[in-house]
Amino acid sequence: MNEFELIQQLLPGLPTGPSVVVGAGDDCAVVDAGIPGQRLLFKTDAVVEGIHFTKETDPHRVGRKALARCLSDIAAMGGTPLAAVVTLALPGSYSPETVCRIYDGLGALAAQHQVAIVGGETTTNPDRLLLSVALIGLVPAGKELRRSGARVGDALFVTGDLGGSLQGKHLDFEPRLAEARWLRDRFHIHAMIDLSDGLAGDVRHLMRASGVGVELLAEAIPVSRAARLAAATPGGKTPLLAALTEGEDFELLFAVPAAEAVTLKDAWKEAFPKTRISCIGKCIEPVVLRMREHGRMRQLHEEGYTHFKVP
């Protein structure tokens, strides 16, 4: 059993309430808090030293990444972020300068997206720095983009390039907030998820939530330059494997009616000329994940990143 299966097993037993539109299990929770025409998005996430960054990572980029991950989840729901609270858990040995730089990085990205930082707690984590961020946001009622709406026949798209994120992108990526809202307002986006665990992992989350299968086209998967370069080093993964499994891409994966695919691609190129968009496959009837590669079809066994497996 891995972490996802464990949490998947726990969540249905948790208390819910009449205000909950989407509970645990999507990129964000969706809550009806009584805002006319709007729903509240709610998300938390954490970055941990030695896991999501190293002791040597510039603290400015650590703070930035902690918030950017949550922003990416708000993006994946088609929402607009509003306010964040932060918990900084750190060894007593951390210098005030480090703490200030973490907050500088966090604050700069927050300002860029008009997110207010409305709470800052500190506590002790004796062995390593851990930074937890919780974020609220807004989305027009009924317009939230869930993981669960993909239908058989839908075209599957992904933004940007995948793989090799550890070379630097995982710290400096731009959450696709504007892109997601643009898509939400112009097309019938049936389902959306942000890629954090790697395409091979996250596409399964979308499949499970939607109850559909997926057929990927290997040649269409956009591989990053970083992944191609890494592949050339001794013992490097193939670029395709990197794109499927490395994770932390923070791009958007979404399903849209096949009939809208060409229009979407053309309009995207006008709106976001610097960011690639790729149709990487389609949703199919049998609930399996398969990939067409060099003209042959195979079941996809590659998995995304998991933090741990439990016995």
Place this chain on the structure above:
Amino acid sequence: MNEFELIQQLLPGLPTGPSVVVGAGDDCAVVDAGIPGQRLLFKTDAVVEGIHFTKETDPHRVGRKALARCLSDIAAMGGTPLAAVVTLALPGSYSPETVCRIYDGLGALAAQHQVAIVGGETTTNPDRLLLSVALIGLVPAGKELRRSGARVGDALFVTGDLGGSLQGKHLDFEPRLAEARWLRDRFHIHAMIDLSDGLAGDVRHLMRASGVGVELLAEAIPVSRAARLAAATPGGKTPLLAALTEGEDFELLFAVPAAEAVTLKDAWKEAFPKTRISCIGKCIEPVVLRMREHGRMRQLHEEGYTHFKVP
């Protein structure tokens, strides 16, 4: 410089926005999210193995405590909790049973207070368990109880008993949600804060936010039975020192016009006969913290709990 001074220094520089009614620095943030007649409360907090509980603590109580601390902050604003999201950071060696028991404890308390658990993330913290909770709640607009409204001449009250919380109460305390709303609706509560760092620490937070001094009456400070018992052991703190400095009491400290003090005390006894309420002092003009003890006045130098001091 301690953690509070460091954060105090950082927070004014953080991005804010037009929707922020109360930013970082109070028990919760208060956000105007467009809910007619209501404001949104927003809070995050974390508990860490070895700091807030031990490796031997029943995981059920760990989960309960993590949520209870946030609920206590919602109480201190006079609010009603709505929904929570959770991040569980844990070593790979944790058993699924442990994780389930943590969520059981959390879920049971959530159900008791009609809080929906709408998100559950897991991540790795290789050396120890860390549980971070973020909570949203509601409060009628303009009725939020801040730390900053205490006025010279106000009577200072505290609920329950103080000190000795580590004997067990820190895991099993009941957040004073009903009590705080009862106070909010019946009296002119000028300021309120929950006691997490210890009376000597938290009263200073209230003083600084309100710009007033405080005079405490030592004999009026309600000392818990646990603190009295601990004092009888060799090397034990005096009960009063325990009540002032040990922290994790999760009781309410509040300021109310002196003219309402007697009425409040009488009505409280009717409404909450099982919970003590004590008038422990008053707000004074010079911004100092002093205590009358055995008929003599002294400056109070005792401090509440701080996680760390930085150079």
